[in-house]
Amino acid sequence: MSLLEVFWLDVLLPQVLARLTLKDCFNLRCVSRDFRTLIDLHLHALKVLKILNRRCFPKESFQVLSLCEKIAVLNFSKCNFLSDDLLIPFLSQNKNITSVNLSNCQNITARSIQPLILHCNLRVLKLSRCTWLTPGAIEALSLHQSSLEEIDLSYCSFSSDGCLIILFKKFRNIKILSLEGVPQIGDRCVYAIAKFLSSIKHLNIACCHKVTDIGIGYIADSCWNLESLAVRTCVRVSEKSLAPIRKRKILVDRRPNSQTLPMFLQLSQIQAFIR
Structure with missing residues (x-):
């Protein structure tokens, strides 16, 4: 019995081809017309x-x-x-x-x-x-989509943080959010995350140098399902705001330290801007 005589739909497709790399599939497709037909069926059903x-x-x-x-x-x-x-x-x-x-x-x-x-x-x-990636694309995403649970926009740059706040307002079921290295992320955006994404589990705002202890305080007060927080190289974030988060056994990507930095923005100013 040859390989091609084995049941295609019951054995070859689900049990054999599913374990091959894409390169293997392309190589096998070149062997003969029958193998080409088999691989084409596999590609058509590929998920x-x-x-x-x-x-x-x-x-x-x-x-x-x-x-x-x-x-x-x-x-x-x-x-x-x-x-x-x-x-x-x-x-x-x-x-x-x-x-x-x-x-x-x-x-x-x-x-x-x-x-x-x-x-x-x-x-x-x-x-x-x-x-x-443009603010217009983010706004279109917010307009037409509704089910996003994980978003990674690390090291993207926008003309302002307005499109991001629109994004947070729309996708309130986000569980995993990575905004590492996005220069527009500051306390205003973090406040929006705390306000609209209270069920978030994993938040990455590392390398966002505009974020301060005030922003982390919003997260600590509102995001009770949080499991991990990345804030490495956020120079304005100190242990003063991270300590309450650590007490809740939330994984923080920075070692505890005694550094305390001044708070640069007033809560009332940020809240007024969001509204």
């Missing part, structure tokens, strides 16, 4: 697609992925071969995507995520270090 850290990817090979129409989890992080011309058609035909990671994809634009915003029901969105 998880991960292509990571690729500078180049033959256009002809990527076109084979047009067979994928049922992707739910997509990870193209650090894929600098991607362009709008490649990505937009692919996303347009995969309307079941719930989790997407396009972090560090430098050669696409905000236009490429329009199909995701308009047609998918996203729960996880990771766009770390996507310098092309």
Whole structure:
């Protein structure tokens, strides 16, 4: 009995091909017409697609992925071969995507995520270090999506923090939020997080140098489901605000210290600005 004589739908597809890498599938697809048909069936039913850290990817090979129409989890992080011309058609035909990671994809634009915003029901969105991300894209996301639970916008930069506050107001069920290195994040944004995302579990605001003890105090007072807080290199955050958080057994990525820094913003000013 040859491999191709084994039941395709009951054995080969779920038990064998599911364990192969994408490279293995492409190699197997080149063996014969029957194997090509088998791999095409596999790609058509594929629900998880991960292509990571690729500078180049033959256009002809990527076109084979047009067979994928049922992707739910997509990870193209650090894929600098991607362009709008490649990505937009692919996303347009995969309307079941719930989790997407396009972090560090430098050669696409905000236009490429329009199909995701308009047609998918996203729960996880990771766009770390996507310098092309615009406030308009964030506002469109807030307008058309409703189910996001995890967002990573680390090291993205915006003209103001207004679009981020709109985001927090809309997605109040966010459990994991990473805003590491976003220069616009300060106490005003942290206050909005505490006010609208009270059920958040994991918050990363490391390298956000505008955040002070006042902002961390908002988190301590409002976010009672918090499990971890990242504030490394937040130079205006001291142990004065972190101590109450540590007492609740929340994981903090900084060792305890006795440093106390002045509070730079008044609570009344920030609250008035949010309203």
